Amino acid sequence: MNFFSDIPGFDEELARAGEKALELTRDSLCRQPLTEVLDAVFSAPGKMLRPALVLAFGRFGENYPDCADPLTDTAAVVELIHMASLIHDDIVDDAPTRRGRPTIQSAYGKDMAVYAGDYLLSRVLSALVRPGMSAVGQILSRGIGDMCSGELSQYMAQFDLNADENRYFMNISGKTAALFSAACEAGAAVAGCSPDVTAAASRFGHSLGVLFQLRDDLIDCVPSDREKGKKHGMDFTNGIYTLPVIYSLSDTECGPRLRELAGRAPAMDCQALSEELYHLIDKAGGIEYTRWIMRQYSERAMGSLNLLPAAPVKLQLSFLLEALLNIEEGKL
Amino acid sequence: MNFFSDIPGFDEELARAGEKALELTRDSLCRQPLTEVLDAVFSAPGKMLRPALVLAFGRFGENYPDCADPLTDTAAVVELIHMASLIHDDIVDDAPTRRGRPTIQSAYGKDMAVYAGDYLLSRVLSALVRPGMSAVGQILSRGIGDMCSGELSQYMAQFDLNADENRYFMNISGKTAALFSAACEAGAAVAGCSPDVTAAASRFGHSLGVLFQLRDDLIDCVPSDREKGKKHGMDFTNGIYTLPVIYSLSDTECGPRLRELAGRAPAMDCQALSEELYHLIDKAGGIEYTRWIMRQYSERAMGSLNLLPAAPVKLQLSFLLEALLNIEEGKL
16 A cells, blocks of 8 residues: 555556565575575565655656556666665664664674675666666666765764754755655656656655655654654754754754753653653744745645646645645654 | 786876776765765775776777776776775774774774765766666676675674685685676776687686685784784684685694684784684694695686787786785785
8 A cells, every 4th residue: 555556557566666676686696695684674665655756757758658667677776775775774873673673783783784785785786787777877876876975964963963954954855855856757767758857856856855854853853652652852862953953953942951951862761852852842943843844845846746747646646745744644 | 006017008097097986986066074084095095906907808808998988987986896895894894994094984983984885886886877888887786796795695604613615715706706807807898808708807807806815814814923013813803714714623633722712812812813823724734725725726817817818918917816826925
């Protein structure tokens, strides 16, 4: 079940992309030591939102449905890029679980996680250097480069209570929006959309990605919910100051209290920390401000969507934007 | 100064490849956080043996010198792949220094090293998806996949005193020989060599790479030299059992003593450990056996070299093989 399930044939295409992603990791001999690790990755599939965007934008061009095979390949590669980035991000975040299962780094060690991510990247490379994939390769390689520099920049800003909004938007544009943007653009390019339409697809993906990350960051600021097993305030504890926090840090009353909380955070109980954090940034207007910025990005994305030709998938894309404005539904 | 300096124009080509590698990492905006890290990597260049092999094999084909530009690009990409792998290997090895300078992971943390390596891989990808690079891309992407699985397999065999020779050769074929082999093959392919010659280039690179690693592993088994600042026995201490050790473990007298030494190694002084280690494996014949295997690989490489057409670079390649049989000269 995904946002595009109502579109005839979509779920089948997405399932094929998932199978193709697995197949791409299996195309060599002597990979025995990897099999166990990769099985662990593939046994807990995510929502496959990024490959779904490739397929959705593939519906806007006149090459569709003839381009179904390269579209599936592209969607599969996008999923592998996402998986590789999750494996490497978990090393940096020291995350114990992902999608309800132990992360590679917690189950097999950081070292294994480094190589498992690299191996997936080598499979991405191998898929993209095949004849006919050059255009998609250029779009996705730019996306990967932007992801790395966004992650690096975020890492270097860690625990910096003077980080500003510009830096924050630069970081999330790289670490999150770059792959969303590249996925939409690659789908449109494979389907033979005009340069104007392909550029609009890329901009849509960028706005959608920023909105997606803003939502994630906002959710991390609401109080933890012990009953539902939801642990929040993790970004703040880890020194990753997101938009609601950055905005509130400049509040004359709450700012100094937030700075003081940042010092105490690592030693605090997660429930108490998240409640105090929410109280402060809500009071400073950080929640309301972030919601307002989210609406701006949703409108920007709608603006790009309006430039795209008519297609049934357009309605679903607007539903996706709407759903992202709602933070009650949990992680998407 | 390298093995090919006598060949007219070679040093200039190699210098251009080095500049190109740096340029490839600089082609985007907003890379500020990376600049400092990458400068640290590029400020301590290595011997550039792998890119030199690309250029050397580029001299065997009839496209040379017309193919000088794609050859330079290929050599630059090979150097970036090597650098990315060194950065990620240092994470796993917890290495404090590399080429006499602090490693990325010791200077900036493991997290930075993960992303810096990924960023270099994204630049590799970006260079290989350009039109006309598909053939080289396929050769090098296979090489990268083999490197990852070799490293993973070695990591999984760590501290396994029952690891056998087959596993060892599989591991070093991946982690080291795969890139040597891909470099030689890619150079020959760019230069338009026939499939037979290109295959011989690949086999030469494989034998050379295995020889290179055997030599490195043998050097790590000779006693440390405190005066010259050479610390040996590190592989053994880290649970990476190389050919001289694996061979000696089956010796009825020295085997049990080596197993016992493995348990004590982490707590031992480096000088004392390396002397005891050398004494045991020398007595068990592990040194002599490894030297014999090295000569086998050198002869295999010579056999492949003989299948290549006449070119001045052939003589230099045979000198390189000879030099690798001598472990007195230190790291190459």
